[in-house]
Amino acid sequence: MTGMAHRQDRNPGTGLHRRTLIGGGAGAAALALLPCAARAATAAARIVAPSGIFTGEGQAEGVAKPVWGFRGIRYATAERFRAPRPYATPGQPRAAMRFGPVCPQTGHYQPQSEDCLYLNVWTSTANARAKLPVMLYIHGGAYANGSVTDPLNDGAALAGRGDVVVVTVNHRLNAFGYLYLARLDPRFADSGNAGQLDLICALQWVRDNIAAFGGDPARVMLFGQSGGGAKIATLTGMPAAQGLFHRAATMSGQQVTAQGPLHAGDRTRAYLDALGVKPGNLQPLLDMPITKLVEGLRATDPILGGGVSFAPVLDMKWLVRHPFWPDANPIGLSIPMMLGNVHDETRAFVSPDTVRDLTWDTLPDRLAPDLRIDVLPEWVVGEYRKQFPDWSPVDVFYAASTAGRSWRGQVIEAEERARAGAPAWVYQVDFTSRTDPRRGAFHTMDIPLVFGTLGAAGSQTGTAADARAASAAMQDSFVAFAKTGDPNHAGLAAWPRYDMRQRATMVFDATSRVENDPRRWQRELFARIPYIQPGT
Numbered sequence: 001m002t003g004m005a006h007r008q009d010r011n012p013g014t015g016l017h018r019r020t021l022i023g024g025g026a027g028a029a030a031l032a033l034l035p036c037a038a039r040a041a042t043a044a045a046r047i048v049a050p051s052g053i054f055t056g057e058g059q060a061e062g063v064a065k066p067v068w069g070f071r072g073i074r075y076a077t078a079e080r081f082r083a084p085r086p087y088a089t090p091g092q093p094r095a096a097m098r099f100g101p102v103c104p105q106t107g108h109y110q111p112q113s114e115d116c117l118y119l120n121v122w123t124s125t126a127n128a129r130a131k132l133p134v135m136l137y138i139h140g141g142a143y144a145n146g147s148v149t150d151p152l153n154d155g156a157a158l159a160g161r162g163d164v165v166v167v168t169v170n171h172r173l174n175a176f177g178y179l180y181l182a183r184l185d186p187r188f189a190d191s192g193n194a195g196q197l198d199l200i201c202a203l204q205w206v207r208d209n210i211a212a213f214g215g216d217p218a219r220v221m222l223f224g225q226s227g228g229g230a231k232i233a234t235l236t237g238m239p240a241a242q243g244l245f246h247r248a249a250t251m252s253g254q255q256v257t258a259q260g261p262l263h264a265g266d267r268t269r270a271y272l273d274a275l276g277v278k279p280g281n282l283q284p285l286l287d288m289p290i291t292k293l294v295e296g297l298r299a300t301d302p303i304l305g306g307g308v309s310f311a312p313v314l315d316m317k318w319l320v321r322h323p324f325w326p327d328a329n330p331i332g333l334s335i336p337m338m339l340g341n342v343h344d345e346t347r348a349f350v351s352p353d354t355v356r357d358l359t360w361d362t363l364p365d366r367l368a369p370d371l372r373i374d375v376l377p378e379w380v381v382g383e384y385r386k387q388f389p390d391w392s393p394v395d396v397f398y399a400a401s402t403a404g405r406s407w408r409g410q411v412i413e414a415e416e417r418a419r420a421g422a423p424a425w426v427y428q429v430d431f432t433s434r435t436d437p438r439r440g441a442f443h444t445m446d447i448p449l450v451f452g453t454l455g456a457a458g459s460q461t462g463t464a465a466d467a468r469a470a471s472a473a474m475q476d477s478f479v480a481f482a483k484t485g486d487p488n489h490a491g492l493a494a495w496p497r498y499d500m501r502q503r504a505t506m507v508f509d510a511t512s513r514v515e516n517d518p519r520r521w522q523r524e525l526f527a528r529i530p531y532i533q534p535g536t
Contacts, residue, residue, distance in 0.1 A: 044097075047126050049212035051075075051088035051205065054096040056121075063160025065124045070096035070213070075205040076117040076198060078172070080286055081181055083190040084117060084201045096121075099149040103173040104290045106297055106307075107145035114176060114290055119202050120148065122159035122166045123213045131216035133482035136167040136206060136245070138199065140226030140253060140444070142535075143310045144174045144297070152444075152459060157452035164479055165215035167206060171198035174297055175271060178310035180264035182317075184279050192264055192313030196234060203244035221247040221482040223338075225447050229253020233413065234312045236332030237323040247485050249338035249478060251446050252345060254409030256324040257533040259311040266302045267309060274299035274308075309535040324409075328416040336485040338478075339414050339498075340427040344440030345406035346370060347398050352438040358393040360385070367397055371404040372534045373526070380404070380525075387521055398440070403522040406443070408531050411523055414498050425487050426498045427477075427506040428518060431470040434462035449474045449508070466510035473512040 045068045046055045056070035073096050076084035100118025102109045125132070137153060139146040147153075148168035155166030171177060177195025181188035190197060207217045222232045222245045229250030235241045236248060269279060275296040277285050285293075299308040312319055323329055350370065358366060364377035371377065384396045391399070410426075417424040429446045433439040439460065448459040449471045461467040473492055480489040487506075488495050493514050496504040503517035517523070 045126070046093075047212050049209040050090060051209050052090065052092055052094045054094050056096045059156050059160075063156050065160050065162040067122050067124050067156050067160045068126070069156060070121040070123075072096055072098050072100040072118050073121065073205075074100065074117060075119050075169075076201040077115070078117060078194070078198070080114065080176070081179060081188045081191040081194065083194060083197050086201055086204060087117075100170065102147040102149060102170055103176055104294050105141075105145045105173055106294060107141060107147070109145075109147040109149060112290070114172075116170050116172065117198055117201070119167055119169045119205065120155065121210075121213050122155035123215070124159055124162045125214040126212065127214055128211045130214040131211070131219075132163060132165050132214050133219040133221060133479075134165045134167060134206060134210055134215040134217070135221050135223060135478070135482050136169065136203070138169060138171075138222065138224035138228035138231050140224065140228045141173070142227040143178050143195065143230075143312075144227075144307075146173070146227060150458070151456040152447045152453050153451060154453055154456065155451065158450070158475065161475070161479065164482055165210060165213055167202075167210070167215075169199060169202045171195050171202070174310050175293055178259075178312065179271065180259075180261065180268050180313045180315070181282065182313075182315055183261065183265055184268070185282050188282075189315075189317065192259075192261075192315045193318045196231065196238060196312055196318065197240070199231060199235060200238070200241050200244065203241065207244060218246065219482065220245045221249065221478075223249040223251065223450070223478065224253060225251040225444065226253045230255040231312075233323050234258065234319065236335055236337075237321065237329035238319055239331060240318060242331060245335070247336050247338075247481055249481060250340065250410070250413075251450070252341050252406065252410075252443055254324075254339075254413050255312070255533060256409045256412050256531065257322045257536045258314045258319055259536040260314055261316075263303055263536065264311075264313045270299045270302045271296050271308050304535065311533075311535050324413050324416050328413070328420050328422060330420075333417070333420050333422040336423040336425075336481070337413075337417060338425050338427065338481055338487060339410050339417075340429065340446065341407050341410050342429040342441040342443060342445050344398055344402060344432075345443045346401040347439045347441075348443035348445075350398075350401070352394070352436075355394050355397055358397060360393055363393045363397060367400060370397075370401040373404050373408075373529050373531060375404070375526075375529045383525055399522065403519065404526050404529075405534070407519075407523075408526055409533060411527075412531060414503075415500065418499050423485070424498045425481075425495055425506065426504070427508055428515075429474075430507050430509040431461065431467070433460040434464070434467065435460045446474065446508075450478055469510050470508055470512070474508050477506070477508075 060066045078084040101111045101113035103116040104112045159166040180192035230253040233255040368377040477487040481487040
């Protein structure tokens with residue numbers, strides 16, 4: 001660089017090396033004015049950790065405090081359908097400036113590769129004595145798709161508060177992470193839960209390395225949206241994950257029951273049939289290119305219909321009982337939990353354009369498959385019409401499908417923890433889309449509010465004062481929870497633990513508030529119908 005020189009400065013006792021411009025403070029002041037490309041070149045940082053020496057990038061724009069991002073840190077390797085192996089290169093330099101590839105999937109994220117076991121860290125300090133709480137995010141997309149490389153999941157703004165270290169993790173998905181082959185071939189005894197084992201391996205990496213990034217390995221909070229929340233609910237009941245995390249927040253993602261081994265076996269056979277693989281000879285499955293394995297995901301699910309579904313398996317090795325049936329798994333009761341949903345979950349899944357012509361006559365048949373429970377749809381519609389006479393067919397469709405399909409699991413998990421006396425706080429997001437009001441408070445609306453990525457591609461929050469207020473309320477609550485295991489903090493109404501008597505619920509909105517038992521009538525309506533987690 002013309003007119004510039006670099007030197008390596010070591011901050012004693014922190015493990016942090018900074019490449020700074022000659023001139024010290026002047027260079028730091030100039031950092032905020034540099035475009036991203038220049039900032040990347042002049043604000044690199046090295047952190048010495050047990051598993052390697054990592055070089056990351058600095059960021060001063062769009063954050064309250066300058067942060068360093070370390071992207072694409074490999075935490076494990078894995079052979080196809082087998083358990084992961086931790087990866088470490090002690091004393092060796094490793095660049096951490098680009099995201100790693102994502103698991104092969106039908107989703108749009110690129111690049112894709114089976115070599116996808118990478119995590120990312122954002123921190124405002126590398127002082128090992130800082131011991132900041134750690135917030136580790138697991139992405140959604142059910143168990144089939146998704147990636148933490150989505151701009152909505154960027155951890156810089158959240159870490160830029162200066163009071164947490166943020167980690168995001170990619171892992172194996174769909175057939176690569178959850179195809180149950182254990183009953184067909186003993187070589188693949190771990191295949192039905194390989195994706196969960198990846199997450200446990202990432203948590204072990206955090207335990208061993210995060211202090212070098214300023215984090216406290218004794219205060220690790222998991223948070224995840226949709227499928228990410230379901231993976232977290234499952235981890236609370238996995239013995240191998242015990243002691244690796246200390247708080248958990250599920251955002252529109254629950255896992256009441258795991259997938260039974262027989263249903264998992266039926267799905268495996270459907271997938272193998274679609275690929276032309278015989279159950280007695282799995283070698284072709286190991287030899288196939290990933291593009292072919294992804295094509296097989298179009299196989300019809302033998303239980304649900306639609307594309308073949310994958311989920312953690314009750315394999316009696318890694319997962320030996322259901323997470324929340326017949327009650328909350330006792331091994332997870334000591335972990336404080338936040339359980340949340342958005343008010344209009346299914347407005348994300350079903351486009352308003354496809355239901356705008358619904359009538360009372362056509363509503364029952366249209367609603368039935370989206371309830372995901374075995375209940376008479378005409379009865380559901382009739383009950384809603386009596387309770388809410390001013391609602392339209394579209395209003396009833398979204399409310400009933402949300403309550404029956406998406407919200408029900410969260411209610412059950414909160415109730416089971418309350419019955420066990422375990423600490424739990426429940427929230428509901430009422431903040432609605434500012435770019436498409438028809439969507440309401442739709443599934444994924446909470447992601448930019450928590451991460452502070454209000455202006456990122458895909459966000460519908462807008463960046464006005466109301467969005468900033470809702471985001472601040474959610475961020476402050478999540479950070480307080482990461483720090484202490486309790487989401488209460490100054491500036492927000494007292495938020496009681498969830499119990500069966502009051503059912504206190506924090507309603508996050510432009511002005512957040514506590515309500516007792518919101519949507520009580522809808523909760524009670526569906527409580528009379530048995531619930532089995534869809535996909536299990």
